[in-house]
Amino acid sequence: LGEVLARDGVEAQAALALLLAVWLGAALLARPRERVLALCDTEALLHHLQELDTARREDIRVVVCVVGEGYDWREVAEGFGLYGAEARTPAELMTALEGADGSGRAAVIDLTGFET
Numbered sequence: 001l002g003e004v005l006a007r008d009g010v011e012a013q014a015a016l017a018l019l020l021a022v023w024l025g026a027a028l029l030a031r032p033r034e035r036v037l038a039l040c041d042t043e044a045l046l047h048h049l050q051e052l053d054t055a056r057r058e059d060i061r062v063v064v065c066v067v068g069e070g071y072d073w074r075e076v077a078e079g080f081g082l083y084g085a086e087a088r089t090p091a092e093l094m095t096a097l098e099g100a101d102g103s104g105r106a107a108v109i110d111l112t113g114f115e116t
Helices: 002-008 010-030 042-047 051-057 073-079 090-103
Strands: 036-041 062-067 083-086 107-110
Touching: 036 042, 042 062, 073 083, 073 107, 083 090, 090 107
Parallel strands: 036 062, 062 107, 083 107
Antiparallel strands: none
16 A cells, blocks of 8 residues: 555545545445444545544444544544544554444544554
8 A cells, every 4th residue: 555655646545535435335335233444544534524524414333543644533523523532552442442332423533643
């Protein structure tokens, strides 16, 4: 993926951002009773930030995990009326996923500070 992004730049970013709409569709149509987990980088999510509002309005229970740099995605999620969490370790990620599941709402988990 890194090679594609380096080679294709904006086009690859736009394709990644489109995937958020695909994940919303999967959550709504293909797997309505299951939680769908979406992985986005910061720039891809910024391209289609309004999809977070779509998830809230349509009650689409998708969990968007954001990697990369920058923003406080927990705060952004809460601003959209979604469940927001931050995870820096595997244990925190498990807690965040459990919180997202228990919230009954779409969620954003900020992994920008995740320690590997």
